[in-house]
Amino acid sequence: MTDARLTVDIPAGDGWIGELSAGERLRIVDLRGNQAVDTLFFDAHDYANRYSAVDTLREQGSAYLTTGSRLLALDCVPLVTIVEDTCGRHDTVGGACSQESNVVRYGVHTRDMHACRNTFMAQAASWGRGLDKRDLGANVNFFMNVPMSPEGGLEFVDGISAPGKYLDLRADRDTLVLISNCPQLNNPCNGYDPTPIRLQVWAAA
Amino acid sequence: MSTTEVILDTVLEPGTGWSRVCRRATSLTITDLEGGANVPALLYAAGDPLERYCMPDTLKAQHISRLTSGVALYSDMGRVLASIVADDCGWHDTITGHSTAEIVAARWGRLGYQEARNGWRRSAREALLTELWKHGLGARDLVANINFFTKVAIASDGSLGFVSDHSQPGDAVTLRFELDTLVVLTTTPHPLDPAPVWCARPVRLLVTDSEPAGADDSVRSACPENERGFAAAEMTLR
Numbered sequence: 001m002t003d004a005r006l007t008v009d010i011p012a013g014d015g016w017i018g019e020l021s022a023g024e025r026l027r028i029v030d031l032r033g034n035q036a037v038d039t040l041f042f043d044a045h046d047y048a049n050r051y052s053a054v055d056t057l058r059e060q061g062s063a064y065l066t067t068g069s070r071l072l073a074l075d076c077v078p079l080v081t082i083v084e085d086t087c088g089r090h091d092t093v094g095g096a097c098s099q100e101s102n103v104v105r106y107g108v109h110t111r112d113m114h115a116c117r118n119t120f121m122a123q124a125a126s127w128g129r130g131l132d133k134r135d136l137g138a139n140v141n142f143f144m145n146v147p148m149s150p151e152g153g154l155e156f157v158d159g160i161s162a163p164g165k166y167l168d169l170r171a172d173r174d175t176l177v178l179i180s181n182c183p184q185l186n187n188p189c190n191g192y193d194p195t196p197i198r199l200q201v202w203a204a205a
Numbered sequence: 206m207s208t209t210e211v212i213l214d215t216v217l218e219p220g221t222g223w224s225r226v227c228r229r230a231t232s233l234t235i236t237d238l239e240g241g242a243n244v245p246a247l248l249y250a251a252g253d254p255l256e257r258y259c260m261p262d263t264l265k266a267q268h269i270s271r272l273t274s275g276v277a278l279y280s281d282m283g284r285v286l287a288s289i290v291a292d293d294c295g296w297h298d299t300i301t302g303h304s305t306a307e308i309v310a311a312r313w314g315r316l317g318y319q320e321a322r323n324g325w326r327r328s329a330r331e332a333l334l335t336e337l338w339k340h341g342l343g344a345r346d347l348v349a350n351i352n353f354f355t356k357v358a359i360a361s362d363g364s365l366g367f368v369s370d371h372s373q374p375g376d377a378v379t380l381r382f383e384l385d386t387l388v389v390l391t392t393t394p395h396p397l398d399p400a401p402v403w404c405a406r407p408v409r410l411l412v413t414d415s416e417p418a419g420a421d422d423s424v425r426s427a428c429p430e431n432e433r434g435f436a437a438a439e440m441t442l443r
Binding site: 047048049052053054055057058061062063064074075076089093094095096098099100101103104105107108133134135136137138146148149150152153154155156 | 255259260261262264265266268269270271273279281282283284296299300301302303305307308343344345346347348349350357358359360361363364365366396397429430433434437
């Protein structure tokens with residue numbers, strides 16, 4: 001593959017926002033393993049037409065994301081497709097942590113801890129162009145393992161990722177990507193030790 | 206207990222939409238009159254619709270992948286907007302979304318108002334947006350919805366399968382509102398329903414007054430998470 005046009009490491013608790021042109025490829029590398037990467041996608045020309053987890057799951061007929069998963073916008077047309085995946089399974093039902101959901105799940109002593117939705121809002125504010133909390137729908141949690149049972153249960157469990165695992169996304173149209181590298185310390189989604197990720201972008205082949 | 210006062214009792218026709226601010230200490234009972242109904246629904250905090258029903262927070266707080274009696278419906282701000290206090294059918298989907306005009310055309314064929322008058326085939330998306338627009342809201346406010354009366358089974362390998370004949374004639378589900386809540390819903394078929402003919406069904410909507418959740422309420426005490434979610438909701442009342 002040619003040289004990446006972008007290579008950047010994102011520390012835990014930090015984020016990234018940027019555009020992919022149609023045909024470009026984004027690689028997300030879980031450098032040290034078991035790191036949840038909370039990610040949102042938007043039609044770069046119409047932010048109201050954003051990633052829709054529920055349309056994506058219904059149309060693919062499966063509750064998890066992996067190679068071949070087409071991540072649909074609200075118009076049910078793909079924004080990006082997972083074209084390579086060395087991890088094997090990613091969540092899109094568990095959502096992003098927030099100070100408010102941490103209080104519900106773990107107690108008021110977690111209220112002041114850093115959370116993904118704060119990163120989403122900060123990145124959106126830095127991007128400008130009207131993007132804000134109203135645009136935050138259900139996200140993808142790359143490398144996160146949230147199995148659902150036939151009986152109707154759901155659990156956050158130890159990741160199935162490992163150091164160096166990665167996935168490649170191909171942009172099917174011009175797409176804005178918004179990432180929070182998850183700072184959660186209260187559940188196993190980051191192995192209780194949030195770590196950096198690497199992003200690489202290649203131009204269309 | 207005081208006598209329950211009926212605030213609204215109406216039948217919502219198949220293939221249409223409805224919205225209403227349901228106040229704290231009222232309940233909404235939705236009855237599937239004929240069986241096989243699907244009712245896509247969204248909830249917003251009345252007065253601040255930037256706070257809205259949050260599928261992920263609802264599921265992960267209660268370690269569930271479906272909704273039924275005893276479940277609290279959370280906003281994205283950690284507060285319980287409503288509780289499911291009664292349910293005849295045991296499973297309401299919230300992970301598979303709703304129909305668009307393109308889906309309706311592909312599944313059942315487009316049928317416009319010119320041809321069918323009020324029997325036209327409106328998608329859930331069109332019906333939900335129409336109701337959202339009435340409240341100054343729109344596409345940016347569309348989040349993962351509830352599908353009352355629909356079960357999409359999750360196999361152990363993750364594959365999803367629509368369960369036909371899940372909801373029976375007369376099956377009902379009751380929401381008790383813990384905060385003033387804008388309810389937006391529609392009576393439109395689920396995109397995965399394999400029925401070969403358009404299968405929108407009517408539902409009865411019954412709004413009554415109801416007692417707020419007490420200290421020993423079963424939804425509140427179902428798990429420590431719900432205790433905290435109710436406390437956060439009640440904090441906004443003071």
